[in-house]
Amino acid sequence: MKQATIYSIAQALEVSASTVSRAFSRPDLVKPEVRERVLATARELGYAPNRAARGLATGRTGLYGLLVPDVTNPFFPPLIRAIQQAAARVDAGVLLVDSEGSGAAETALVSRIKAQVDGLLVASPRLATAKLKEALGAVPSVIINRAAQGLATVVCDNTAALREAATHLHDLGHRRFALMRGPSASWAAGRRAHAIRSWAQEAGVSLAELGHYEAVFVDGRRAAAQIVESGATAVFAFDDLMAAGVIAGLSDLGETVPRDRSIIGCDDVLLARTMTPGLTTVTAPLEELGRQSVLALHGLLEQRPVPNVQLQGTLTVRGTTGPPP
Amino acid sequence: MKQATIYSIAQALEVSASTVSRAFSRPDLVKPEVRERVLATARELGYAPNRAARGLATGRTGLYGLLVPDVTNPFFPPLIRAIQQAAARVDAGVLLVDSEGSGAAETALVSRIKAQVDGLLVASPRLATAKLKEALGAVPSVIINRAAQGLATVVCDNTAALREAATHLHDLGHRRFALMRGPSASWAAGRRAHAIRSWAQEAGVSLAELGHYEAVFVDGRRAAAQIVESGATAVFAFDDLMAAGVIAGLSDLGETVPRDRSIIGCDDVLLARTMTPGLTTVTAPLEELGRQSVLALHGLLEQRPVPNVQLQGTLTVRGTTGPPP
DNA sequence: ATGAAAGCGCTAACAG
DNA sequence: CTGTTAGCGCTTTCAT
Numbered sequence: 001m002k003q004a005t006i007y008s009i010a011q012a013l014e015v016s017a018s019t020v021s022r023a024f025s026r027p028d029l030v031k032p033e034v035r036e037r038v039l040a041t042a043r044e045l046g047y048a049p050n051r052a053a054r055g056l057a058t059g060r061t062g063l064y065g066l067l068v069p070d071v072t073n074p075f076f077p078p079l080i081r082a083i084q085q086a087a088a089r090v091d092a093g094v095l096l097v098d099s100e101g102s103g104a105a106e107t108a109l110v111s112r113i114k115a116q117v118d119g120l121l122v123a124s125p126r127l128a129t130a131k132l133k134e135a136l137g138a139v140p141s142v143i144i145n146r147a148a149q150g151l152a153t154v155v156c157d158n159t160a161a162l163r164e165a166a167t168h169l170h171d172l173g174h175r176r177f178a179l180m181r182g183p184s185a186s187w188a189a190g191r192r193a194h195a196i197r198s199w200a201q202e203a204g205v206s207l208a209e210l211g212h213y214e215a216v217f218v219d220g221r222r223a224a225a226q227i228v229e230s231g232a233t234a235v236f237a238f239d240d241l242m243a244a245g246v247i248a249g250l251s252d253l254g255e256t257v258p259r260d261r262s263i264i265g266c267d268d269v270l271l272a273r274t275m276t277p278g279l280t281t282v283t284a285p286l287e288e289l290g291r292q293s294v295l296a297l298h299g300l301l302e303q304r305p306v307p308n309v310q311l312q313g314t315l316t317v318r319g320t321t322g323p324p325p
Numbered sequence: 326m327k328q329a330t331i332y333s334i335a336q337a338l339e340v341s342a343s344t345v346s347r348a349f350s351r352p353d354l355v356k357p358e359v360r361e362r363v364l365a366t367a368r369e370l371g372y373a374p375n376r377a378a379r380g381l382a383t384g385r386t387g388l389y390g391l392l393v394p395d396v397t398n399p400f401f402p403p404l405i406r407a408i409q410q411a412a413a414r415v416d417a418g419v420l421l422v423d424s425e426g427s428g429a430a431e432t433a434l435v436s437r438i439k440a441q442v443d444g445l446l447v448a449s450p451r452l453a454t455a456k457l458k459e460a461l462g463a464v465p466s467v468i469i470n471r472a473a474q475g476l477a478t479v480v481c482d483n484t485a486a487l488r489e490a491a492t493h494l495h496d497l498g499h500r501r502f503a504l505m506r507g508p509s510a511s512w513a514a515g516r517r518a519h520a521i522r523s524w525a526q527e528a529g530v531s532l533a534e535l536g537h538y539e540a541v542f543v544d545g546r547r548a549a550a551q552i553v554e555s556g557a558t559a560v561f562a563f564d565d566l567m568a569a570g571v572i573a574g575l576s577d578l579g580e581t582v583p584r585d586r587s588i589i590g591c592d593d594v595l596l597a598r599t600m601t602p603g604l605t606t607v608t609a610p611l612e613e614l615g616r617q618s619v620l621a622l623h624g625l626l627e628q629r630p631v632p633n634v635q636l637q638g639t640l641t642v643r644g645t646t647g648p649p650p
Numbered sequence: 651a652t653g654a655a656a657g658c659g660c661t662a663a664c665a666g
Numbered sequence: 667c668t669g670t671t672a673g674c675g676c677t678t679t680c681a682t
Contacts, residue, residue, distance in 0.1 A: 001441075003672095005675055006675070006676065015652080015653085016652065016653045016654075016656080017653090017675090017676080017677095018652070018655095018675095018676095018677080018678080019651085019652060019653075021675095021677060021678090021679095022652085022677090024676095025676085025677070025680085026677095029651075029652090030651070030652080031651060031652085034652090036632075036651085036668040047673060048436075048440040049675085049676075050381070050440065050674085050675050050676070051377075051380075051386070051440065051441040052376075052377045052378075052380035052381040052386060052675080052676090053377075053658090053674070053675030053676040053677090054379045054675080054676055054677075055376075055377030055380075055381075055658090055676090056378050056381050056659065056660085056674085056675080056676070056677090057657080057658055057675080057676045058656075058658085058676080058678095061376070061377060063420070069408070070406075071402045071403075071405050071406045072402040072403050072406055072595065074399065074402075074595065076402070077396045077397040077399075077401070077402055078396075078397050080396050080421070080423075081395075081396045081397055081423050084423050085423070089659095093420050093438065093441065094420065094422075095418050095419065095420055095421075095423050096405070096419050096420075096421040097409065097413075097418075097419075098405075098406050098409050098410070107678080113372075113418065115373040115375070115376065116376040116377075116387075116418065119551075120598070123337050123679080129682085144393065151526070171641075177545060184653045187673065217595075217598065217599050235532040241599070244600075244601070246601070248599065248601040248603075250655095251499075251601045251602065253608065254337070270397065270399065270542075270596070270661095271563070271595070271596060272567070273597060274542050274569040274570070274573065274596060275598075275600065275601075276569070276572050276573040276576045277576070277641050278573075288656060301400060311643075330658095330659055330660085331659070331660065332659080337660075337669080339667080340669085341668065341669045342660080342661095342669090343660095343661080343662085343668070343669065344667090344668060344669080346659090346660060346661060346662095347661090347667095347668085349677095351661095354667070354668090355667070355668085356667060356668085359663090359667085360667090373659085374659085374660075375659050375660070377659080378656085378658070378659030378660040378661090379659080379660055379661075379662090379673090380660090380674090381658085381659080381660090381661090381674045381675065382659080382661040382662080382673080383661065383674085383675055384674075453677085479666045496651080556666090581653070589658095610667080
């Protein structure tokens with residue numbers, strides 16, 4: 001059966017194609033009774049509007065591009081899911097692209113897809129803000145999890161939760177802290193480091209700063225030796241993945257967590273919940289991040305002014321204990 | 326600046342629009358010299374072909390729909406990444422949709438997107454084959470990780486690797502085995518169960534069959550008690566996520582893995598590599614699965630006959646030890 | 651509230 | 667090898 005068009009429906013009902021079109025895109029402009037009949041026969045004929053045709057006529061594709069640096073980093077899947085859901089709610093599809101962690105690739109990918117989407121959601125971009133802006137050009141975009149002057153952003157602030165975590169460890173008796181810094185180009189890494197550094201200063205406790213490391217498991221594992229060397233009993237890993245790496249690395253060296261040291265992760269990805277024992281970490285509101293990003297992009301597309309949004313991470317305590325005697 | 330079209334280029338070069346069009350879509354049909362000039366001014370004018378227009382004219386969208394039951398299940402991200410890469414190589418984008426594990430949603434989503442894609446990649450569908458086929462209708466589709474009579478499929482067979490794992494445990498001295506069955510509707514679960522069951526029969530060892538369970542962490546955790554009860558020292562979890570759950574559950578009961586029991590996972594998702602100690606599991610060739618699926622779909626779209634492909638999982642030994650004395 | 655008609659930007663015969 | 671001519675299916679003035 002040939003795919004139905006507005007014309008087949010129009011013909012069947014002896015109305016004009018415009019009426020059928022309006023029944024779908026501007027229902028209020030068509031007499032309720034007629035509208036009903038149109039919708040009914042549309043259903044019968046299995047009609048679905050042709051997106052390409054609509055796109056050609058309106059200049060809208062109904063697609064949001066989503067650019068992530070690494071789908072396999074457990075931080076992203078929940079975000080992707082939330083975005084996909086929220087997008088569906090405004091009748092948009094999600095075109096997913098993975099930049100494989102390369103800033104250069106980001107530029108290429110952005111220019112490659114910006115022609116086929118209505119707007120772009122760029123998660124944790126590696127690119128410097130200036131280059132990013134240049135690549136984005138005039139495509140409506142929202143930047144997720146990164147500050148970017150002059151661009152719409154949706155970020156998560158973990159400062160309060162990290163300070164709370166630090167206090168928690170301090171209360172348990174820890175006095176020697178270490179901070180494993182994330183990638184030097186990462187905005188989030190900078191923020192997190194700053195939060196912990198300033199807490200340590202205020203609290204007057206010693207803080208060994210290690211890294212920068214890449215935010216991957218093996219880097220955490222390799223870093224274990226430096227942690228032991230630092231003498232810290234309480235460790236802030238850049239994220240959960242690194243925390244898992246540290247735990248593995250410490251185990252390689254014969255230590256057990258949290259018996260010998262306490263590790264704090266960040267993001268509360270699946271990993272953190274499925275480890276045994278569980279990982280104390282800062283839970284990122286990924287659902288909300290996704291939802292807000294889509295809302296922002298949608299607003300942008302409707303020419304509405306969109307405020308930058310800042311969400312808060314929250315502390316989730318799981319395995320932490322006091323330092324060994 | 327208004328977006329350039331083939332006409333702006335044609336005008337600037339005093340050639341016809343068709344020539345410009347051909348320079349892009351059928352370069353071989355245009356005199357090299359002219360082609361060069363077209364491409365050059367296209368670049369100058371920042372021209373990018375309008376996908377919607379092309380789509381309207383050709384009936385092709387350049388999009389592959391990818392339907393997964395749960396993006397946040399760590400099995401899928403590596404698959405998604407591989408698919409996205411492979412699709413990019415044939416100049417197709419990936420429209421990602423998550424069915425949230427619901428078979429009913431699958432039907433709805435399929436009909437929702439089948440109009441806007443050239444073909445569909447359906448991963449681990451929950452829907453019965455008949456319903457699936459009905460929902461898919463005439464859209465070229467390939468089914469990933471599931472057998473489906475009359476549909477193109479790309480699957481991973483773990484039989485050999487699971488038998489090898491079983492032998493490995495047997496060699497270590499284990500004599501009492503348990504099998505945690507996955508979802509009863511899952512094709513993969515059935516296959517895995519069959520593989521282990523028949524091995525146990527041949528080897529003449531006792532096998533306690535537990536479940537069916539949902540393939541999630543908490544179900545594994547809850548199942549720990551039944552494992553203890555079964556007396557098995559060697560346990561096949563349906564997948565890595567369940568394995569992690571079992572380990573957590575056993576820990577709740579005061580046991581340690583692998584000291585007290587050995588657990589085998591399946592799939593070798595990130596989780597399995599980042600656990601301490603590591604998880605012995607069957608590694609799924611996710612990259613290849615993705616690549617082959619895209620190749621198959623691409624073939625289908627070119628009217629080529631595509632064979633069903635079957636890949637092999639491989640055993641990866643990490644933490645397993647013999648049974649406690 | 652509805653219809654007629656003119657495109658949106660591109661591709662695909664068909665001629666030359 | 668290149669130009670001409672029709673559309674692809676939908677939206678959108680402009681009339682009625």
